[in-house]
Amino acid sequence: MTYDSSALPFPQGFRSAALAAGIKPSGKTDLACVVSERACAWAFAGTRSSTAAACVTRNRQVYAGGQPVRALLVNAGNANAATGSQGARDNTDIADSLGGILNIRPHEVLTASTGIIGHLLPMDRVLGGLEHLPGELGSEAAPFASAIMTTDTRPKTASAKLSNGAVIVGTAKGSGMIHPDMATMFAFAFSDAAVDQDALRAAFPGIVSRTFNAVTVDGDTSTNDMALILANGAAGQVEMAEFLSVLESVMRGLARQIAADGEGATKLLTVRVSGAGTEAEALSAARTCCVSPLLKSAVHGNDPNWGRVIMAVGRSGAAVNIEAMTVSVQGVPVFAGRPLAYDAGAVSAAMKAEEVVFEVNLGVGQARGEAWGCDLSAEYVVINAEYTT
Structure with missing residues (x-):
């Protein structure tokens, strides 16, 4: 390519x-x-x-x-x-x-x-x-x-x-x-x-x-x-x-x-969902995470706040078995049916990369989906506040 x-x-x-x-x-x-x-x-x-x-x-x-x-x-x-x-x-x-x-x-x-x-x-x-x-x-x-x-x-x-x-x-x-x-x-x-x-x-x-x-x-x-x-x-x-x-x-x-290249973006946000019941549900869960202003803000601030992933998936319409659900940030497991111990400082440092990847397994099937977004910065507001003027 x-x-x-x-x-x-x-x-x-x-x-x-x-x-x-x-x-x-x-x-x-x-x-x-x-x-x-x-x-x-x-x-x-x-x-x-x-x-x-x-x-x-x-x-x-x-x-x-x-x-x-x-x-x-x-x-x-x-x-x-x-x-x-x-x-x-x-x-x-x-x-x-x-x-x-x-x-x-x-x-x-x-x-x-x-x-x-x-x-x-x-x-x-x-x-x-x-x-x-x-x-x-x-x-x-x-x-x-x-x-x-x-x-x-x-x-x-x-x-x-x-x-x-x-x-x-x-x-x-x-x-x-x-x-x-x-x-x-x-x-x-x-x-x-x-x-x-x-x-x-x-x-x-x-x-x-x-x-x-x-x-x-x-x-x-x-x-x-x-x-x-x-x-x-x-x-x-x-x-x-x-x-x-x-x-x-x-x-x-x-x-x-x-x-x-999203307006005001400083990094690419990638969400990979597996374990979904259907491809449509996997894509819906991934897209909902990528559009969440809370998760996008956390990515901008290098904050490994995985609870915002749980929130976004939960409102996406995708079926979830939370007891079998897993979440990782930059390859580091942070949730597996329960909170996991991890080095928040190290994960935050890893989030300073050009691409931040969340991987989520919904625990209900075999379907997969991937979506892309970007972080939410103050520059996004500036660009759109001044777009026509």
């Missing part, structure tokens, strides 16, 4: 462009696209928020049509959410415009917007920027990964190679307003492998559940989050089981990067 975006090319047959269209007040790049030379098999997951943005609604409609796609257009700095019928028309117009510029059909263009909710897109700037995108097309992933960021502190990429030489390259953005139910982020994966679209779509929800829906930063779910995989087949057929396994590993890598 590769995570360095500085010299990461897109798979063969894909090209990308990014530029500053003036959507972000900072003047940073904020308009980007990825274009495939060939039609792509694809799978999609979008937020289940009842206030979903125009881009999610349109992509969902295109997805239902079942036809291949060729391009993805992303703008950052403006969510185009809660913008009514005008926002929906603007979203359609930018897809139509890029389709015309690239000489492809409008329904072959997917859209994604991220940023502040409740503002119409500055269409003059967006449409002006679209005209220049084809001249910026290149093979590197780094410009695209940077252009889609909002409050992220760093780009997020991951890649892996398949046995037939095909590759999967993933990019993501996400830092705040992140919680399971499609997490709150963008995650886009691209591959030159040839795969069956029906099989890909059947497997994709499970992959999303175990990766991006296992990420939480602050308990808030966005209007715009989505995950996509586009595969253009340029490198030839690959065994489907291998492809899905590698895709999940790439998306897991992206999910962990999102959690580690």
